Amino acid sequence: MTRRIPASTIRRLSHYLRSLEDLEREGGETVSSEELATRGQTTAAQVRKDLSHFGSFGKRGLGYRVDELRVRLRQILGVDRVWRVALIGAGRIGSALFEYPAFESRGYECVAIVDSDPSKVGSRWGGLTIQAPDELEALIRHLGVELVILAVPAQAAQEIASRAVQAGVKGILNFAPIRLKVPPSVPVEDVNLVMQLEALSFAITQRGSEA
Amino acid sequence: MTRRIPASTIRRLSHYLRSLEDLEREGGETVSSEELATRGQTTAAQVRKDLSHFGSFGKRGLGYRVDELRVRLRQILGVDRVWRVALIGAGRIGSALFEYPAFESRGYECVAIVDSDPSKVGSRWGGLTIQAPDELEALIRHLGVELVILAVPAQAAQEIASRAVQAGVKGILNFAPIRLKVPPSVPVEDVNLVMQLEALSFAITQRGSEA
DNA sequence: TTGTGTGAATCCCTTCACAGCG
């Protein structure tokens, strides 16, 4: 049913899901594409087009049932289950992520932490013990890790990524400021704060110079 | 000279800049669009088109001078100067960002830290003292803050953002999982890890179901 | 009447292909 879905659509589906969760909390029963558009910073036509890629969930003249659409969106996005995640890199970023409440609450369960610093290996975070990197493959296999959060320095990132993929990891959230080389079957999402800051400074600079 | 530049172009310019820095370290004098394309995960035509929005920096038959293009890209992206940044929210994320070495090294100077937790106010991070939120406007004005990094809970984010904009802030890097309402003249970059994780789980789920 | 689902039209980004300069 689903052919080639643009990344922009996926981002919007995430927004819709968040809006639906809000609506449910507010007690809404149904919602129109118009309402979802307003909350998601798009247009009603866009909302309908996005959803139409996956089926027709609405009722003409009425809109969408909030609970029903929320369930469907969770299926579509693949968040109707728990994902087992390994955190590689127990530095500042790793620790911030580990404590980030949205993770656990949204179905991402951290089942292992790895760090190469011998002084960190063995210490405990929450219920987990920090492991050495040579355990990586074993951890991934034994714990059924599917996602890896890579929060290590740039020099170490590629090697860890390759090993993780080799061991069967299915996706990577990458904080290292490099383009990882992995097989095309393994999706990588890059978190690149410097790039986002540069987007800001560009936008500000341009705005000033065009006036 | 520059009209409407798509966001995708800006992201690529950031990549080119990083590639040029690498090339300079490697001692390269000139570089072709082909070479930049390979390093930046695009095509040579795309590189030339991207650059052509801002002028013609290359020499036909030769390529681009690495140092020259690097300087121009820094001007274009607005990173040929220091940006004064305030960090709002001294929690885990804030602390990770504060220690993030790429910030300082790329021209983003943190000049103020704000947190609403009274037990944190007054303590020192590096050379800075954490301030209470009611100082926000004064800090922004007196320190000439242009960028704000918003790392506060979702409920507090909108109010802080509005006040920061009111006080003259020119751009926001937003970690709160909400769509900030600010005037269109103030660019906002959202860092949304949940959305990126959902993009991963979507990609993995689809891949499995289409086989 | 209301609001979805969807072909058609539009718009914008990317790719092509080549003229032209070094």
Added chain:
DNA sequence: CGCTGTGAAGGGATTCACACAA
């Protein structure tokens, strides 16, 4: 020659507009 800069072509994504179902 080699490689840039750029109109023109192509391809995708968004928007439009309306038939149709509730």
